[in-house]
Every structure is written in structure tokens, then in C-alpha cells.
Amino acid sequence: MTTYYRDPEVLITSSGVRMNGRDFRLPDLIRVWYTRGSRSWGVIAWRGALGLTILLPLLAGGFAITVALLMDAALTTVLTVLVAGILIGLAVVPVADLLLERMDASYDRGSRSLEIWGHVHGGDVLLLRTDNAQRFGRIYRALQRALEPAVHR
Incomplete structure (x- = not known):
């Protein structure tokens, strides 16, 4: 198992994702995207x-x-x-x-709130909300790297 990102609230590995207190297997995440809130x-x-x-x-x-x-x-x-x-x-x-x-x-x-959303079989789910742009970028890139092999299977 490869760990792409880890902090006290987020864990992204080659087998799954833990964000916002919820666990998701990579194949369950059909689509992932982000949104940006208004400027502060x-x-x-x-x-x-x-x-x-x-x-x-x-x-x-x-x-x-x-x-x-x-x-x-x-x-x-x-x-x-x-x-x-x-x-x-x-x-x-x-x-x-x-x-x-x-x-x-x-x-x-950063100067705005950033959110990572995912589409699972039950609908859209908020995976992460943060105001820290640097942390957001690390997490989103790690999530993309983790999902990349799952897409090519």
C-alpha cells in the first residue's frame, strides 16, 4: 500500500481515502473535483x-x-x-x-475557502473544506495521484 498524503485529518493511500471523518475506497469515488469560495x-x-x-x-x-x-x-x-x-x-x-x-x-x-467534492454511488459528498491553500494543493494532488492508477485498471 502506498501512502500519498497523511495528516491528522486526512489519509490518502493507494487503497482508500479518509477525509472529513469518512472512509472511501478508491473505486467508490466515481469523480472528484474542487470548488473555490468567495474571496475573504x-x-x-x-x-x-x-x-x-x-x-x-x-x-x-x-x-x-x-x-x-x-x-x-x-x-x-x-x-x-x-x-x-x-x-x-x-x-x-x-x-x-x-x-x-x-x-x-x-x-x-490563501484568501478563500477551498472544497474537495467527490461523487459516490449515493451522490455528491464533501470530502474536505479548508482555508489553507497550500494544504489543499497537497491533498488534491495526492488524491489525483491515488486515483490515477484506479482509472487505468
Whole structure:
């Protein structure tokens, strides 16, 4: 028996599938397909907020540098504002890695709900529903690999 995918909720092998608390033999799955739900605008807004969070220190630093260069003040004051602007702009560097990592994780999860459906002799059955796009892709590919030999028999 070949195991194509396994996690605590899903098991896909060459002999059968366990999803959503139910067991199916591969020959019982006549057809398998997926559907995508509507986009979650909250997730998209969160990504935009992360992007703005990365840009704000750069904009603030750029503004401080511009003000320092246009200021008509003592040289020490201009240099202080200029150095402060540069430091504010550089503040984005240590934070950017963390924010970009969260942005990547957001894209891995996806912005919509995904469902895997199967047609069995009793009708259509929901096999899996998840918001995690990366996990969904792994499970769906594993299911296709498991069903492929069953189709060619």
C-alpha cells in the first residue's frame, strides 16, 4: 500500500481515502473535483496593511531627510534631523523580514475557502473544506495521484 498524503485529518493511500471523518475506497469515488469560495476581503486588507507597515518607516525617513535638506537652521540641527531620518528609514530592515514572512504565510494560506467534492454511488459528498491553500494543493494532488492508477485498471 502506498501512502500519498497523511495528516491528522486526512489519509490518502493507494487503497482508500479518509477525509472529513469518512472512509472511501478508491473505486467508490466515481469523480472528484474542487470548488473555490468567495474571496475573504479581510485577508486582502490584512496583506495591504502589512505592505503599508513596511513602507511607513521608509516614507517617514524620506520625509525627515527632505525636511532636513530644506531646513534653514544651524548645521547641527540639520545633521541631527538628517541622521534621524536615515535611522528611521533603516528601522524597516529588521522589521521587514518578519512582515514579509507573514505576508508569504498569508499567500500560502490563501484568501478563500477551498472544497474537495467527490461523487459516490449515493451522490455528491464533501470530502474536505479548508482555508489553507497550500494544504489543499497537497491533498488534491495526492488524491489525483491515488486515483490515477484506479482509472487505468
